[in-house]
Amino acid sequence: MAGPTLRDVAKRANVSIRTVSNVVNGYAPVSDELRTRVQAALDELDYRPNLIARNLKQGRTGMIALVVPELDVPYFAELAREVIKAARSHGYVVMVDQTDGDGDRERELLGRESRATMFDGLLLSPLAISAEELRSRANRIPVVLLGEHIFNGSFHHVAMDNVAAAREATAHLLDLGRRRVAAIGDQPYANGETAQLRTAGYRQAHARAGLEVDEELVVTTPHFHRRLGAEAMERLLALPEPPDAVFCYNDLLALGAIRALTRAGRRVPDDVAVVGVDDIEEGQYSTPSLTTIAPDKGEIARRAVDTLMGAINGSAAAPSEIVVPHRLIVRESTAG
Amino acid sequence: MAGPTLRDVAKRANVSIRTVSNVVNGYAPVSDELRTRVQAALDELDYRPNLIARNLKQGRTGMIALVVPELDVPYFAELAREVIKAARSHGYVVMVDQTDGDGDRERELLGRESRATMFDGLLLSPLAISAEELRSRANRIPVVLLGEHIFNGSFHHVAMDNVAAAREATAHLLDLGRRRVAAIGDQPYANGETAQLRTAGYRQAHARAGLEVDEELVVTTPHFHRRLGAEAMERLLALPEPPDAVFCYNDLLALGAIRALTRAGRRVPDDVAVVGVDDIEEGQYSTPSLTTIAPDKGEIARRAVDTLMGAINGSAAAPSEIVVPHRLIVRESTAG
DNA sequence: TGGGGGTTCTGCAACGATGCAGACATCATG
DNA sequence: CATGATGTCTGCATCGTTGCAGAACCCCCA
Numbered sequence: 165m166a167g168p169t170l171r172d173v174a175k176r177a178n179v180s181i182r183t184v185s186n187v188v189n190g191y192a193p194v195s196d197e198l199r200t201r202v203q204a205a206l207d208e209l210d211y212r213p214n215l216i217a218r219n220l221k222q223g224r225t226g227m228i229a230l231v232v233p234e235l236d237v238p239y240f241a242e243l244a245r246e247v248i249k250a251a252r253s254h255g256y257v258v259m260v261d262q263t264d265g266d267g268d269r270e271r272e273l274l275g276r277e278s279r280a281t282m283f284d285g286l287l288l289s290p291l292a293i294s295a296e297e298l299r300s301r302a303n304r305i306p307v308v309l310l311g312e313h314i315f316n317g318s319f320h321h322v323a324m325d326n327v328a329a330a331r332e333a334t335a336h337l338l339d340l341g342r343r344r345v346a347a348i349g350d351q352p353y354a355n356g357e358t359a360q361l362r363t364a365g366y367r368q369a370h371a372r373a374g375l376e377v378d379e380e381l382v383v384t385t386p387h388f389h390r391r392l393g394a395e396a397m398e399r400l401l402a403l404p405e406p407p408d409a410v411f412c413y414n415d416l417l418a419l420g421a422i423r424a425l426t427r428a429g430r431r432v433p434d435d436v437a438v439v440g441v442d443d444i445e446e447g448q449y450s451t452p453s454l455t456t457i458a459p460d461k462g463e464i465a466r467r468a469v470d471t472l473m474g475a476i477n478g479s480a481a482a483p484s485e486i487v488v489p490h491r492l493i494v495r496e497s498t499a500g
Numbered sequence: 501m502a503g504p505t506l507r508d509v510a511k512r513a514n515v516s517i518r519t520v521s522n523v524v525n526g527y528a529p530v531s532d533e534l535r536t537r538v539q540a541a542l543d544e545l546d547y548r549p550n551l552i553a554r555n556l557k558q559g560r561t562g563m564i565a566l567v568v569p570e571l572d573v574p575y576f577a578e579l580a581r582e583v584i585k586a587a588r589s590h591g592y593v594v595m596v597d598q599t600d601g602d603g604d605r606e607r608e609l610l611g612r613e614s615r616a617t618m619f620d621g622l623l624l625s626p627l628a629i630s631a632e633e634l635r636s637r638a639n640r641i642p643v644v645l646l647g648e649h650i651f652n653g654s655f656h657h658v659a660m661d662n663v664a665a666a667r668e669a670t671a672h673l674l675d676l677g678r679r680r681v682a683a684i685g686d687q688p689y690a691n692g693e694t695a696q697l698r699t700a701g702y703r704q705a706h707a708r709a710g711l712e713v714d715e716e717l718v719v720t721t722p723h724f725h726r727r728l729g730a731e732a733m734e735r736l737l738a739l740p741e742p743p744d745a746v747f748c749y750n751d752l753l754a755l756g757a758i759r760a761l762t763r764a765g766r767r768v769p770d771d772v773a774v775v776g777v778d779d780i781e782e783g784q785y786s787t788p789s790l791t792t793i794a795p796d797k798g799e800i801a802r803r804a805v806d807t808l809m810g811a812i813n814g815s816a817a818a819p820s821e822i823v824v825p826h827r828l829i830v831r832e833s834t835a836g
Numbered sequence: 837t838g839g840g841g842g843t844t845c846t847g848c849a850a851c852g853a854t855g856c857a858g859a860c861a862t863c864a865t866g
Numbered sequence: 867c868a869t870g871a872t873g874t875c876t877g878c879a880t881c882g883t884t885g886c887a888g889a890a891c892c893c894c895c896a
Contacts, residue, residue, distance in 0.1 A: 167617075195843085216561065
């Protein structure tokens with residue numbers, strides 16, 4: 165099972181281990197004659213460098229870890245794709261792990277026996293554990309946070325402007341003349357920062373338009389899945405005065421809401437207009453297609469990876485707060 | 501940056517390195533007195549074992565790699581989730597990489613300088629490179645193939661029965677009384693084995709029903725994305741005699757096809773019934789919801805990981821050909 | 837002929853951990 | 867008291883690689 169080592173190659177080519185290493189790495193000057201002899205031995209034995217050993221010696225692995233709550237949530241899958249791409253351009257590979265939003269799993273990740281020491285850096289997506297806790301367990305390896313707002317930043321952090329995004333989405337609905345705009349996805353409790361920022365934006369839009377928010381229309385959901393979007397929509401439809409528009413805190417909620425609406429016989433957008441957030445590909449092909457706030461995922465991934473690379477290569481810069489652009493993409497679910 | 505090592509802890513606790521190691525691993529008998537002293541030192545220095553070093557010594561990393569063409573294709577994302585789960589139950593973590601179906605990327609993965617030596621095993625999903633080539637570059641580490649049919653198996657292989665699955669999907673449409681059933685997704689060329697198996701099943705269903713296949717209705721698509729499903733459907737609709745049903749080789753194609761149909765003003769399933777393959781979650785929430793062939797992804801992942809673990813732990817069993825169950829799930833796109 | 841400078845090549849130590857054999861002390865037993 | 871068994875603890879070698887310093891050799895020119 166175990167392959168040939170430098171030693172085996174050296175023996176066969178009748179040279180020192182070090183010389184073989186030099187040939188493999190193209191390092192020091194090696195005469196053509198020896199080089200071809202060594203190369204022949206390498207080929208004959210089909211030598212492959214043992215990266216573990218190389219890593220141990222060099223103190224880096226060329227791997228970073230990307231930790232997301234759920235890999236099969238399209239936003240994270242699409243983000244993962246971009247991260248893998250960005251990392252590759254730095255010669256890095258990415259270990260993807262999912263925590264199911266489970267705080268224990270996350271703690272484990274940062275704990276003593278964690279495999280985190282195998283990675284040169286960590287990209288963490290929205291966390292169940294608090295900023296406090298993260299800081300106290302702070303690992304020895306560089307960390308960049310994605311999309312979760314951690315206050316008084318002790319970590320590098322990349323995200324879009326959630327307040328502005330939510331404000332624009334809501335304003336778009338108000339501009340269409342809708343007056344009962346619901347919000348699905350609030351999380352008014354610890355670690356629900358992202359959702360809270362979006363709620364803040366939703367309120368700002370109302371305030372700027374001189375409108376009151378009907379608190380009945382702000383629905384809390386513990387997470388952002390299709391099913392919860394559908395359920396929340398059903399509850400809203402059961403109100404005496406149901407909404408004529410909904411701002412959903414992500415696209416999955418929005419698609420679930422649309423599903424509930426069509427099942428209930430309401431037309432989208434005629435009866436109820438719907439906006440989501442994330443711009444997952446699915447929203448381009450749904451019926452109706454989905455108006456959404458599109459964060460620049462490629463940019464998020466690139467900036468996050470760049471920042472992480474900077475931290476890995478020792479630039480002990482102060483934690484950076486990076487805001488990536490977003491834009492409203494109007495599709496059928498509001499434009500009819 | 502570099503954390504404390506066993507040596508540092510040993511120095512602080514005034515014991516040998518070996519004893520610290522024993523405490524860390526709970527190995528040999530260590531007296532309570534020393535144990536507490538060492539433990540204190542471990543805590544004070546916040547020691548974390550260097551896994552690279554441990555791995556080098558032990559010859560295994562506790563990591564496997566999962567290689568898929570595209571991580572943001574829902575089927576692969578959902579599969580990845582299951583694989584990560586299954587691997588975790590064996591104490592393994594999973595590196596996910598994507599190749600974009602790019603043969604060069606795959607060759608690189610298997611090539612000399614590949615990072616594959618960092619992993620105890622490899623799970624490979626449908627490949628752009630041929631079975632031949634894979635075999636010739638066969639790595640030194642155990643490999644299990646997922647969902648791609650490699651003939652005269654030299655590798656472990658886990659998949660559903662593609663012919664049967666396609667036959668059942670097509671039969672379902674024929675049973676509904678549809679007589680012009682199209683197929684979207686054929687790939688009648690090298691490395692299109694999976695697609696070819698599905699086409700075979702499609703033909704079998706026709707043959708068993710005593711019907712001819714209209715070759716005009718069999719559409720080739722180079723890959724399985726929503727856009728191509730929509731385009732293929734548009735072409736089919738432009739035929740003098742358009743189909744009254746479509747069997748799509750995966751759910752994304754089907755969702756794209758549905759999109760094209762509704763845009764063209766056709767009703768699904770009344771005018772055209774649609775079936776997909778994969779049972780991605782999106783199909784439960786689309787409008788209409790999607791009838792599909794559901795492979796048991798959890799089972800695929802578990803069997804694949806189990807098989808890989810077996811191979812890693814040295815059981816040099818003959819390559820196993822594992823067939824996992826699938827079933828037809830009827831939803832609105834055919835049941836109206 | 838001898839010494840400076842360059843080119844090739846090599847051995848040793850080290851990365852941080854664990855396997856192994858053995859040192860040392862303690863204790864029970866005949 | 868000698869013997870051996872047992873329980874703790876330690877040092878050395880090792881995993882496969884690379885950094886470093888220097889050895890060996892060649893060439894050139896004074």
